Amino acid sequence: MATWYEQAVFYHIYPLGLCGTSKQNTGIKEVHFDKLEEWIPHIKKLGCTAIYIGPLFESVGHGYETTDYKKVDCRLGTNEDFRKYVQKCHKAGLHVVVDGVFNHTGREFFAFKDLREHRERSAYVNWYCNVNFNGNTEYNDGFSYENWGGYNLLAKLNQRNPEVKEYLYDVVRFWVTEFDIDGIRLDAADVLDFDFMKGLRKVADEVKEDFWLLGEVIHGDYSRWANQEMLHSVTNYELHKGLYSGHNDHNYFEIAHSVKRLLDICRDTRLYTFVDNHDVARIYSKLNNKEHLYPVTILLYTLYGIPSIYYGSEFSIEGVKEQNSDDNLRPCIDLRTYAQLFENNGIMEWNYKEFPHKDILELIIKLGQLKQDYLELTDGVYKELLLTNRQFAFARCLDNSCMIIAVNNDDNVSNMTIPMPFDGRKAVCLLNPENQAIIKGNQLExxxxGNRGEIVYITK
Known part of the structure; x- marks a missing residue:
């Protein structure tokens, strides 16, 4: 039986952006969880079953320079506001996963402030990596230290220090006890200490049944992080790249190669699959042919993994980095631009207005429903059936049934003849029921x- 996260469809929210909070935290309290709660019926209507929301820890600016690990950023609301938000998510059947920024802290974090004040005498000298009192920084601290990404705003924690380990493990326990969260997404997991993550896995197994650990990993052998001893899953940046470049280059071989390579390396581990997020350009901006968004979205949901939608991309919005700023990737969005809120038998729901590319929203809703209705799309064994530069078909087989997924990145219609993965006798098109899928012998016609795709349900 698959766990909740193995079956999940995630909705990813960057709350500081979606809510349009102040860029810098001046201590002035804001209230935005009422807005976030309005999105819950929309997220449910998409067919999503979980929310990844973050960062949430009190911070100075973009959210990843933590000031207080046990306080919700006051630009969003209070701890009590978030506790009620999680309760409402759970009532709606949505699991909640938050960011865990455990690789580094901000300069206003209590341990780093003590280090700046007391220098060599500080009890927290060994909380940070490579503190050098003969060095200096652009802040004129009179010492240097290891950071993340070359930014001294983000001081790297020493995760091999037992005190640091226990402090961070206690943070996880706190967020489960206080807010009843269902998992943690580990920021910058590719540079976290492996022993720290092994210890964190033990904590996860203790704090809550099926508590999920997701790691942000970009390059490398994902099985080094996602395995029985460490994390349950990692971000699938390799497939993310293939999904847009494989369409831009009319090269389905790239996508198929990544899928086979990752299945060989990671086996049964379901990787977290996405087409955009808070750190990369929107998928609609990355595609040379905007019509390719349709087959890309089908692949997002049907390839082996845990699909995720980044807030706003269901509306095909654009967004690219400008002058090294991520602001365009993390916009404030008013859901009322795209939908009208109404009450139906005491339940708040959204009716969607007409807007460009509404077909993608409707496709996402349909795919979300299919993911819930057909176990083949979660547990089905992957099998490549047909592969050319411009056409790609594969199966997700489970017992005596399977899904055949076929996509076409060419502008023209493609008449595809696809080898059958087993002796099926009935074929039903699920995305467009008026389409015909004909079984002839051991082949599907x-x-x-052009620039579309189909999911065909095959049974004996």
């Missing part, structure tokens, strides 16, 4: 319009 299927017509796919």
């Amino acid at each position: 299927l017509t796919i319009p």
Whole structure:
């Protein structure tokens, strides 16, 4: 039986952006969880079953320079506001995963402030990596230290220090006890200490049944992080790259190669699959042919993994980095631009207005429903069936049934003849029921319009 996270479809929220909070935390309290709560019916309507929201820790600016690990950023609301938000998410059947920024702290974190004040006499000298009192920084601290990404704003914690380990483990226990969260997404997991993550896995197993650990990892052998001893999953940046460049270059071989390579390396581990997030350009901006968003979205949901939608991309919004700023990737969005809120038998719901590319929103809703209705899309064994530069078909097989997924990145109609993965006798098109999928012997004949795709349910 798959766990909740193995079956999940995630909705990813960067709350400081979505809510349009102040860019810098001046201590002035803001209230935004009422707005976040309004998005819950929308997230449910998309067919999502979990929310990844973060960063949430009290911080100075963009959220990853933590000031207080046990306080919700006052630009969003209070701890009590978030506690009620999680309760409402759970009532709606949504699991909640938050950011864990455990690789580094901000300069206003209590341990770093003590280090600046007391220098060699500080009890927290060994809380940070490579503190050198013969060095200096642009802040004129009179000492230097290891950071993340070259930014001295982000001072790297020494995760091999037992005190630091226990402090951070206690933070996880706190967020489970106080807010009842269901998992942690580890920021910058690719540079976290492996022993620290092994200890964290033990904590996760203790604090809550099926508590999920997701790691942000970009390059490398993902199985080094996602395994029985450490994390449950990592971010699938390799497939993320293939999904847009494989369409831009009309090269489905790239996508198919990544899928086979990752299945060989990671085996049964379901990686966290996405087409955009708070650190990279929006998928609609990355695609040379905007019509390719349709087959890209189908692949996001049907390839082996845990799919995630980044807030706003269901509306095909654009966003690219400008002058090294991520602000365009993390916009404030008013859901009322795209939908109208109404009450239906005491339950608040959204009706969607007409807007460009509404077909993608409707596709996401349909795929979310199919993911819930058909276990083949979660547990089905992957099998490549047909592969050219511009056409790609594969199966997700489970017992005596399977899904055949076919996509076409060409502008023209493709008449595809696809080898059958087993002796099926009935074929039903699930995305467009008026389409015809014909079984002839051991082959499936299927017509796919240009820049489109289909999911065919095959049974004996």
